């Protein structure tokens with residue numbers, strides 16, 4: 001595919017003072033470095049926050065933001081061994097923008113680096129007709145490693161996660177291409193075929 005692919009970057013936390021922004025800044029920078037354009041889908045954005053209480057205008061705006069994307073990357077913490085509630089509500093409100101798209105999962109948290117949130121999300125995302133990437137990137141204690149601008153201070157640390165991100169970006173690109181060809185070939189929905 002010749003044109004630049006656009007990836008929706010979805011945040012998981014709406015907590016004031018969240019670490020999510022730092023991790024998402026690093027992720028967005030990396031995706032752009034690997035040639036993707038990005039579109040932020042932030043459940044704490046004032047226009048999207050009312051999605052949490054089922055506000056129709058906010059849900060409409062979410063559907064619009066989810067449309068026409070080549071794939072998604074979710075950047076989420078883990079709370080009590082799962083994804084945060086606001087992320088689940090956002091996903092539950094999000095409509096068909098996901099269908100036949102790849103989704104990459106990037107997590108953070110304490111000792112587990114949020115890996116259980118990733119595994120919990122895979123089950124949910126299968127229901128949304130997505131393909132989740134096998135490869136992930138996760139951060140143990142990102143609050144000690146990533147600054148407000150999304151920079152990783154320690155060069156060895158940065159090199160290790162950048163290497164993981166290079167594999168992740170390659171797989172995301174591969175699946176985005178493969179699924180775009182498949183969608184163009186024939187409709188995903190059986191009733192349209």
Ligand SMILES: Cc1cc2nc3c(=O)[nH]c(=O)nc-3n(C[C@H](O)[C@H](O)[C@H](O)COP(=O)(O)O)c2cc1C
Pocket residue numbers: 013014015017018019020021077078079080081082108109110111112113114
């Ligand atoms: C109620 C609560 C439960 C948590 N549960 C987990 C957990 O199960 N696994 C983990 O790795 N971190 C856990 N954490 C740590 C969070 O992942 C960490 O605070 C992270 O910074 C939250 O993301 P945020 O700052 O972007 O909201 C928990 C934190 C809280 C407050």
